[in-house]
Amino acid sequence: MTCHRILFALACLWSGLGSAQSATLRVDLQHGGDARSEHYAIERVVVEPLPWPGNPARPIDDSNRGTHRFEVIDPGTGKLIYSRGYSTIFGEWRGTDEAARTERSFQESLRFPMPEATVTVRISARDAANAFAPVWETTVDPKALDVERVAAPAPAAPIAIHRSGPSPQKVDLLLLGDGYAADELEKFEADARRLVAYLFTVSPFKERAGDFNVWALTVPVPVSGVSRPSTDTHRASTLGVRYDIFGSERYALTLDNRAWRELAQHAPYDVVQILFNSETYGGGGIFGIFSTVAADSDWANYLFVHEFGHNFAGLADEYYTSPVAYAAAPATRVEPWEPNVTALLDPAQLKWRERMTPAAPLPTPWPKTDFEAFQRENQARRAKLRADRRPESEMSALFTAEQAHVEGLFEGQPQAAAIGAFEGANYEATGYYRPQMQCLMFTRSEAFCHVCRDAVEDIIDLYSRDARP
Template sequence: MRFLFILVAFIGSLGAFSQSFADYFENKTLRLDYTFEGDHIHQTAALEAMKMIPEWNGRKVNPEQVLLQGNGQIQMYDAATNRLIYVESYSTLFQEWTTLEVAKKTQKKFENVFLVPFPKQKVNIKIVFFDKANTAHVLLNHTVDPKDTNIQKEPKKNEIETIIIHKSSHPNPIKIAVVAEGYSKKEMKTFKRKANAFVRQLFKHSAFKKYQERFQVIAVMPVSIDSGITTPRKQEWKNTALQASFDTFDMDRYLTIQHVREMHNVLEGIPYHHIVVLANSEVYGGGGIYNSYAVMSAQIKKFARVTVHEFGHSFAGLADEYFYPSDHLQQTTKNNFEPWEQNITSLANFETKWKRFLKKDTPIPTTYTEKNRPLGVYEGLKGNGIYIPGQVCRMKTNGAKDFCTVCSHAIEQLILFYTEE
């Protein structure tokens, strides 16, 4: 099969090497808990804990490749041969924080959890960050011996209620957990309706609909002591299952989960690799972090459409296609390299993006006055150096019925990357 955007990890060359999952891994998960700490210049990572989970629920194909570079990578090398045997790209809330003005004045810690296949032999693991200039920095290099007694190996019996809401016929499906946050026991019927509504909406989008048999979705129902979501600016503090909170980075509608270890503790023993959290709130808000989680207020109108947008971030690594001058995290880029997200371009190397999809007479850049041109190269925000594919897309507006051609293609390629030999 042909992939448009495959990027081999930045260190080393794989050449013609291709491995079988069973060559290096057991059908188990190694959970790695890290703390990322630093400021806008200096960042470090520290390993906090390791745990063995009895089943591997991630991809078993293409383990030594990434389709998207991400803002960082966790790379696993066979210690005996120094051969790259597994790599996963990711983004983190910590990296967003390092771009803020406050990060110039103080340091801060963030939790991060990575799920990787459990190795049969000793491995070396590298935690890599890419900075604004797209330069790679190794924040941590450590060795994991699968026989290490510090790896917690006693599985936890999970007694949280779950329901499979979308079954898969695929031998290695993409496993999604849709998790309740801020719902009391008596409110779980509402959560179940919301979870099903999200799944129905997800599979109305062409790329997901085409491959819906390759997804398994399970609803997970941890009961929260308090109903609702923490909102610091209103001094509303809730005791909830995942400790989600509005006001991340002082942005009213930025809803995130910073206690990610507890989130994974809640999900332990449940088959998942991707996470969607539905928050019990009528206040508009959400967030999506690539290969970490998506979260959205579930009590708002059209919540399912907006949750699909956030899943576009967390699952497919798609960038926002809307921009506001007041955004704290306003995307900007240098014109000497392309951003890794597939639906934005700096025009530094547009051949690698969606140029092939454009009509021959499409002007580059394209002006917004060309209303009848569904696909072009439109300026995201004057002066920010970023261009987007179109005027209507799920990553741009809640009113869009589907992702644009570029985003749909990127999603489809990623689904195939996860599931096809």
């Protein structure tokens, strides 16, 4: 694309954002520590090249989602100016064996509308009771001499995949691409259009498509594909996406926050999903940060929506069939912050009590024993396919057969459509409960349960509607 076309496209984006919008300030951090401690340090403060795309009517996040929350505060009056909940890659790494024996740091960013004067930025994290408690704060002066105010020229122009209106009244979803070579840029656009078209067939996105703008942006890599170290596959990558994150072969993230932020700043965005050019099943999602999906996987549609559910709405995984899921559960559980799982069986305290099916028993019965017996056998089949390094098509066929078996098992069950509390969720077989028997956060089904739909709509409202009365 020529410079003239890039400048013209960016000018169109600016005009669509509205002249009254402030600039966008980004604070890049290092978040480090180990299993016992954590610390923060400012890396840099950046003025992004596009105006703030967010909803001016909802600067304060009242969703109570995320492992962390950051707040922007007027130090003179104590007034809260802006806040958002989010989760962190550091927080996930902190639960690994590596964190018990070494320190490590990860890049993070906090984005908010440009303040008029110096502000206090405070980060809170969940304590042992899952309540937010302050862990770090600093002051940020937007007029400081070391604030970076000039961005590198845009390497490409964003593509408008789905346009509904000015950014401040819409959820701006930005699809970044990684692993696409120079002769695959049209493929990236086609992948983006295909996956977005599918997203808007799934409720509640189907009904709320008019509340979204969707953009796509990528720059080419020298060789097609992304790294998968477990198969000795290594590729130079624009955004740093790779498989085998934290030793999990299908978990795909980027740990290079600066790389994707530097590209993303050239498009309006509230939320980012990265499409990476691979047919191998994989992806990941971190609430309030980004999510990823293998664009050529046979299960790309499911992965796109499932991982977006994590990233956009903070939905918990409801599945629990990893090997540790069958270990003895602790005697007590802390109530999760995620909206779609619970440790409470008291109908008066249940998060989704207003959605409860009348007279549904708690816990709600389902064919749990049969499901777990099948999954033990299926996990053994998966392990053998991995060990033998069988073609991806065989793993995909196993997933297809697995889903067909589960749907047949659930069909006709007395509580199949009930909203209750079904034991088995949040990676554990006992002690945690999900709202319905079936949901795409539980298996590779095609629909969210009603509670997950409500949770997604709450976040759509946060970015596109006026404040709650």
